[in-house]
Amino acid sequence: MTDRLEAEALPVPSATSRRQSPLPKLADPAAPLLEVRDLKTHFRLERGWVHAVDGVSFRLNDGEALGLAGESGCGKTTTALSLVKLLPSNARIRGGSVELFGIDLVPKTERAMQRYRWREISIVFQGAMNAFNPVRRVRDQIAEPIRYRLGQSESASRARAVELLDLVGIPRKRAGAYPHELSGGMRQRAMIAMALACDPAIVIGDEPTTALDVMVQAQVLQLLEQLRVDLGLSLILITHDLSVIAETCDRVMIMYAGRVAEEGPVDRVFREPRHPYTRKLLGAFPSIHADRRTLEVIPGQPPDLVAPPTGCRFAPRCAFAMPVCTEVDPPDTRFADGVRVACHLFPVGDADAEAPAAPVPAAPGPGPGAPAPSAPA
Amino acid sequence: MTAPAVPVGAGVVAARPPGGVISVVGRLVRRPNGFIGFAILAIFSFLAAVPDLLVGPLQTAVTATGPRLAPPSEAYPFGTDQLGRSMLNLTVHATRISMVIGLLATVITVGVGAVLGIVSGYVGGRLDAVAMRIADFFLVLPTFVLAIILTGIIREVIGTGSREIFGIRLSLLVIVVVIGITSWSATARIIRAQTLSLRERAFVDRARVIGASGGHIMGRHILPNVMNLIVANAVLTFAGAILTETTLSFIGLGDPFQPSWGQLLEAARSVGAPGLGAWWYFVPAGASVVLVVFAFTLVGAALDSVLNPKLATRR
Amino acid sequence: MGVRYIASRFVTAGVTIGLIVVLNFVLFRMMPGSPERLLLGRMPGVSANVLETTRERWGLDKPLFPDQFVAYVSSTLQGDLGFSYAARGRPVTDVIAQRIGPTVLLFGLGEVVAIFLGLALGAWSGWKRGGLIDHVGNGVSLILYSTPYFLLGMGLMIVFATGLGWFPTYGMRDVGRVYPGQLEELIDMARHLALPLATVSLGLIGQYAIVMRSSIVETLSEDYITTARAKGLNDGRVLRSHALPNAMLPTVTLIAINLGYVVAGAITVEVVFNWPGLGTLTVDALASRDYPVLQGVFLLLSVAVVLANLLADLAYGLLDPRVRR
Secondary structure, X not given: OOOHXXXXXXXXXXXXXXOOOOOOOOOOOOOOOEEEEEEEEEEXXXXXXXXXXXXXXXXXXXXXXXXXXXXXXXXXXXXXXXXXXXXXOOEEEEEEEEEEOOEEOOOOOHHHHHHHEOOOEEEXXXXXXXXXXXXXXXXXXXXXXXXXXXXXXXXXXXXXXHHHHHHOOOOHHHOOOOHHHOOHHHHHHHHHHHHOOOOOOEEEEEOOOOOOOHHHHHHHHHHHHHHHHHHOOXXXXXXXXXXXXXXXXXXXXXXXXXXXXXXXXXXXXXXXXOOHHHHHHHHHOOOOOOOHHHOOOOOOOOOOOOOOOOOOOOHHHOOOOOHHHHOOOOOEEEOOOOOEEEOOOOOOOOOOOOOOXXXXXXXXXXXXXXOOOOOOO | OOOOOOOOOOOOOOXXXXXXHHHHHHHXXXXXXXXXXXXXXXXXXXXXXXXXXXXXXXXXXXXOOOOOOOOOOOOOOOOEOOOOOEHHHHHHHHHHHHHXXXXXXXXXXXXXXXXXXXXXXXXXXXXXXXXXXXXXXXXXXXHHHHHHHHHHHHHHHHOOOOOEEOOEEHHHHHHHHHHHHHXXXXXXXXXXXXXXXXXXXXXXXXXXXXXXXXXXXXXXXXXXXXXXXXXXXXXXXXXXXXXXXXXXXXXXXXXXXXXXXXXXXXXXXXXXXXXXXOHHHHHHHHHHHHXXXXXXXXXXXXXXXXXXXXXXXXX | OOHHXXXXXXXXXXXXXXXXXXXXHHHHHHOOOOHHHHHHHOOOOOOHHHHHHHHHHOOOOOOHHXXXXXXXXXXXXXXXXXXXXXXXXXXHHXXXXXXXXXXXXXXXXHHHHHHHHHHHHHHHHHHOOOOHHHHHHHHHHHHHHHOOHHHHHHHHHHHHHHHOOOOOOOOOOOOOOOOOOHHHHHHHHHHHHHHHHHHHHHHHHHHHHHHHHHHHHHHHOOHHHHHHHHOOOOHHHHHHHHHHHHHHHHHHHHHHHHHHHHHHHHHHHHHHHOOOOHHHHHHXXXXXXXXXXXXXXXXHHXXXXXXXHHHHHHHHHHHOHHHOO
């Protein structure tokens, strides 16, 4: 077995060359790694369907790190879990497609999905304390997918698990520990080791550092970043911590109430946020560099997703809301710098211009009485 | 139905069952298991309330009218026993005895358990430690064997004879008390746990700060808040009490002059009804026990999901 | 498992057994009349020798406390539980020893069958919760749970013994039959055992299935089950490797705690089938007011239940690494 994990920092390799297991037969080498189109995942409650994810589209290229951000309940975790159809029993994917190497996973049966889970897409769960089985050794839990998914022998998969733990900085002598015997940071590292077990194409990090204290957070993030570069992983990082995305990701996708508000390269979106929600979110976020007193609070509550409002879902809380906002769904507008915005303030993109269009107010007033800017012509 | 989609806010003081007794019962019977349970219990409560109106007074060896150990016929729809008594008459009268003993035993069990649980949880300290140690002891003990011995001994001590209290013979009241003595511990444990968490709540602190006495706080603040739990527990205790009474009577601690279902089953066994193929001797009483216990369990489960909506929304 | 955990379990069990002995002493003295009259008055045909030994052993001419108590505790510790009234002065331990075998056979086998089938049924219906198996299994479990054991036994008897004639109605062997060999005797005993065993097992299956089902349902909402599914493991493996080991933990404890309760109902099965074990002994002793025997049975069963709980605690310590401190 050629062990690419022990190779030194590789240049970003292509999808096919760095995989030790062959792609699925139907895979289209020309297709993007992951292409999600108009995904709709709804939950059934007694009073109706919750439109938790309601028309989300995005693309993940090979070797790219995409950050998913938004308030809790905006659908970012549901979006990620929909990719491997790991949903609660009352959830249904009611529309759209999830194409991995050009293969649509949405129509796949539960049994067929098992083939894609962990081998193609693995997950680093939030809160490793609960995500690990408390009564089984960490090493054995990491060895499990190697043993049963890759068909390796008991001893080979255990040995591999110990190697993986070594890779994330857990000494071999701790490999036989139970989850509760490890510190929070070590558990999260072990979780990362487990996610790498089957050499997946995509790793999803679901708030992987939320439960940790700041110092440990930094270490775990550094580890993730290093592994991503070394192994050429493609990463989807879910977090409400925008500074994590700023440090780790290439692109960022801001979600609000089950829809994508804004998506684009991290430096573009963070430097020049276009969507009013993105701006509020950046303002509401206590950055390490910023003074905490400048922290902004977004007035109002996210909408009830059983009966979401027509038009833009952020309109009721938006300082720049116009009559059209509550009537018509905002279109996806693309800009030349790679940013995509769903907002009536930007009905037309600037495929030619380098910089965003002028009418964006540089510093939006926080008060609800702020005058709505006129839409660009 | 209006189970909230989002768990109720944790800090909210849920002082009363949501919507009062009528609404709780209303929501209970709208659940299929609650409705079936309630319907069965209503029928048996009716039988227990007016047995004389339905089947005449209890038949005895003297007033028996039928042939001996005869299978069901038009005149005797449930057949007859070895003395020629109508099994229908006996079973309906046994309903009253079994239900009343079950009710009294439940009142004692839940009463003792609730008082001990609240006081132990609220006062805490050494009293709590001792009380809960005893409760654990009773939980582990094979209480049924203890109940057998206690029943025997108490009857010897007080010498039962034919005295009656509230129309129930003393020998049966001994069973009531013994069931109470041997089964209070589970209730006490549950109520204590709830009391412990209530004790830390703000409204109890407020009451303490304005100088309310311990008794006042327990009676006015804690009791109303554990009432849901007490009711839910009482429903399940009732089922257990009927099972215990039936079993105690079956092994010979019943009273032949006031037969309960267990007493009828004991008679059936000692006559050898199963060996003689006389199914009608034990099927009516047996089915009654199973139906009533089953109904209580259904109502208990329905009550649980109505009073704890959080459980209902779990996937 | 740490020494402290084991030691604390042993201490708890020891204290409980001590309390049981004290309770037994109190019960013994609660009986009306002087203990001497009770102890001796109901034993017609007992030799003067036995009377004298008894009086001395129990310290009956000395004060209740500490002498009689000490005498009682020390004789109990030596395995001397007094004399049976009904069995004309035979030692209680003898009387009980004679009846232990059949009970252990019946309930030992019954527990094993019920634990396997009950846990399997509960795990299955919890795993397929909301499905047909769950609804049927849950309904059957609830009805079995609501049925007193003896009633179940009477039902089985009238159908399979009286009606179909497949099995004998009572006893452990055919009365008065001389067996040509050990095998024939064993087969006959098995035929006698079948219905009581089926009754005990069925009665327990309902309870165990209910406990296991709720435990599995609880476990399935845990995050590590989601992890296991995310790993692409098939359902069978998720159940075997992740759901079952964790769901077993509370079940082990609950089975042990319920044992005291189970013993009760189970006694009556012996009565229905006239199985010559502790259950029939209890009922016979009750009918003849043979309190020493009743107390002996109570002491024996209590200690057995406490020891079973101790075993369950130790098993829990082995199964759950979190308690190994």
